[in-house]
Amino acid sequence: MRIWLKQTMTAVGAISLLTLPTAAFAAPHVTLNGTPQVYDPEPYQKNGRTLVPMRAIFEALGATVEWDETTKTVTGVQGETKIVLQVGSTTATVNGQPVILNQAAEQTNDRVMVPVRLISEALGAEVQWDETTETVRIYSKDMKDRVLHLGISDSISSLDPALLSSYNDYTVAQQVHEGLVRLDRDGNLVPGVAKAWDVSYDGLRYTFHLRDNAKWSDGSPVTAQDFEQSWKRQLNPETASMWSFEFFAIEGAEKYDLSQGGKADDVEVHAKDDRTLEVQLAKPQAYFLRQVALPFFAPSKTTTEPLYNGPFKAERVQYDQGALLVKNEQYWDRDHVRLQQIDFEAVPDTESAGRAYESGWLDGYNPLPQGITPEMPGSVVQTPPLSTVHYLEFNEQKVSALQNVKIRRALTYALDNQEIAEAVFGLSASGANGFVPTGVSKGAPSSGKFRDTAGDALHQAANASQAKTLFQEGLKELGLTALPNVKLLINDTMEAKKTAALLIQAWHDKLGVDVEAEYLPFKLVLQKQTTKDFDITLSGWGADYDDPMTFLDMWVTGGSFNNAGYSNAKYDALVDQIHKEADDRKRTDEMVQAEKLLLDDMAVGPVYFRNSVLQYRPYIKGLAIRSLYPMYDLKDAYIEGKN
Template sequence: MEGLKMKTKIALLLAIIMLAMFILPACGNKSASGETLNVNVGPDPDTIDPALNSSVDGATMIIHAFEGLMTLDKDGVPVAGQAEKYEVSDDGKVYTFHLRDDLKWSDGKALTAGDFVYSWNRAISPDTAADYEYMFEVVDGYTDGTLNVKATDDKTLVVTLYNAVPYFLELTAFPTFSPVRKDLIEANGESWAVEAKTYIGNGPYKVKEWVPGSHITMTKNKNYWDYKNLGAENIKFVLMEEDTARLNAFQKKEILFTDDMPNDEIDAWRDKPEFNLAGQLGTYYVSFNVQKAPMDNKLVREALTLAIDREFIVKEIGKSGQEPAGAFVSTGLSDADPAKEFREIGGDYYDPSDYEGNLAKAKELLAQAGYPNGEGLPQIEYLCNEGSGHQAIGEAPQDMSQKIGVNITLVSQEWGTCLN
């Protein structure tokens, strides 16, 4: 009997444990083809529609083809993107963005402030069903279904917020806030984002070719405002699902970069100069199906949460600087006082270092829920990405839950299927 489907999913921004990326750049910055950089950030993306994407690999591709009002520098600080400058009202609620002169889409058509008005409202539309539509809730009009975002002329965008928020500029650099083409979407529907001829963006690169299961090739966008300062002529995203295949391709110099590798290879690569760790904000979490028993019972959910030995997962599976999550928001995010970390001020829900105490509490909660030692609890299904790292992480709570009498069946799926 199915009692639950759990999902593992990496959130992109504001939804947050330290998930280190495995970065393996080659010694040079050019591949054998000269001006083409061959890299791997994952398999075929589920979507590269800026409004619909919710994965890291898809976002990596999107930020090459699109650009928001602001963009982020190497330190994650928002800097001018499509907007050359902006002003903020004294109460912090009204932002006026001034677009750069002569902005164009990659096909040469003029880009205007009205494109942002359309795109942001499209992202919150129920018809679009964007995963990240809630990120627009800081904008006035969100609850009414029409954002208080106005193009006073082709180069001026006025955004009124519901309340002043200190991170609004960072939001405008997030992929979901990118402008998209109304004419192409209305003419082609969802297929606009799968064909190179209709996937028209405003970013530094444009899609030249997408061969499913093989590669997505992007070439420099000559209509981009900062074209003269771009790097390689082409970027070829080699599409691979399996971690072992990625590592083999890197060793054969078929790709110059991959952001993942088999967990059991980490120790062997740790001291090699090609191996680098880069911290990334994000929380690896389990999502419960609260619409079905027994996961509609918060006592059961808390018991299963406490049964997970986070320190074991970090040390024995992750092995790459991750931190055990005692709460949802990770380290690295400031509190209201920017000199202090939210994690330190907010505290933890649980102490990850006291696993035995957590197990004892988990058993108490199960008994309170009417399932002493797991008796009477239906079989639980855990859904995860079939990548080796995700599989290993899924196997950990599968084993750990048995300590409180709970049996879990692990079901792994290809990443795109898992997302849906």
């Protein structure tokens, strides 16, 4: 997947605590445990405090309430907690202890209005103020340690598995949908809706056996027919799913999706009965089960409203603001789901996110909020890899000098990849030591990361001292005394310009080469890359699926994204063998060999791998961090030690 070297940020209103300028405002919204509250009369704000009808708030939080008309006194009792307020008095008592109020209780149109924060917090509830939506959020004592408030960096576009289009979509969808298989916290494949599966000896036929107790959120059964219909809907050209290509390993899928004479009935996905799904592949694919674990392979079903079959269900979705998820009591493994609610809040502005995190309104955020440092006490920072690589492409067809492998190696070894990554991206990148990025699995059903097996395939540090010698030897072999004038084609974003400056400086300092940068918008860069109208360019590629071949098979002769024009018959044969290999261990060894050959030829020059940056409070436990598509899985998450 082509990666944009670009970050888009839009501003939203600041987030503060439950304090407002001294004035009367339009009625704020109030939610209790995520459910909107309706009051008569409506709440209002005064002197920076929100007031609500006394009886409604006391009774909603499980307290009894008494009104003394003579003394104009409100008394609320819950267990051993006793709250006393008098209309007009700025002093209340909680269990006999005085509490000074910014705003006294008052009587309006024969209704007594009380400050919501005092009552809620005195009764053990948690109160938060969201200025963006002008909402008071209250979480009762029994719920506050079972609710997560997580910030996401942008809006949600869809939760439909066929229409997901961003990391935020994937992350939220992961919590409400479940496919046939899923990954555990260590990245191992485990049963999902399918309790078991069989694979034919030739690796072409997969038979999935569904659980009897797998249900939709309305209590209806999840069936094999649901999967068949959902997968074929993904492939229907009218759906226009951007992920339909993920299904192309299935016999008949590609022809149907690309309108090449195929029909839905030709796609070899068939429900043999309610609990048995049979899938026939066009050719063996070692990583097929890992693909099936991705969010797009989950089933979808809509009656009067969307249904969900995952650990949580969407209670409310406001796409530009976020989504409120609640535990799905129909989920087959509900007894192991400990959270009751997840409140995803879209906060694109990192400065606002930083204030929200510091105030305690957000329990976690991705990316790192502005003003929040990894060293901040009471925080956990993780930098899971994003399974993306950014690399130099050398146009050998346009610049004859770049046909010399020593020249290409010199241009790559002259760089300090880790220094570039840290200088430009900080925690959100690391220097590349191969072409297949950190985080990508070995592709087999068993766990394990490819980079752990392949190790450092670039050996940049060891080869740095040879860069100048290799460069001079390459020029001599070409009969040149200097490299012809070349340009570096790159995006015009801030990060790209910083990267280009470091590349150009390194080439000047280490090789004595002066390279000119050509900055263009991404679409024009992509156009020039596709038409091979460049000398050297910085490109990016992200995993389409969790297997090294999503990176390695790009470089076969004539490949659609082989903009460098690389061609090596030995490499082509090796990639072909990998596609056919049924033995997992041999296949991994062959992929290691393919990457080594690619980098021996220095067909491309890897520069950096991108990381996600996730910051969250240490009381969040059981969080499963992912490297591909969903940023994390919250099925096993829980809160411990928050207060």
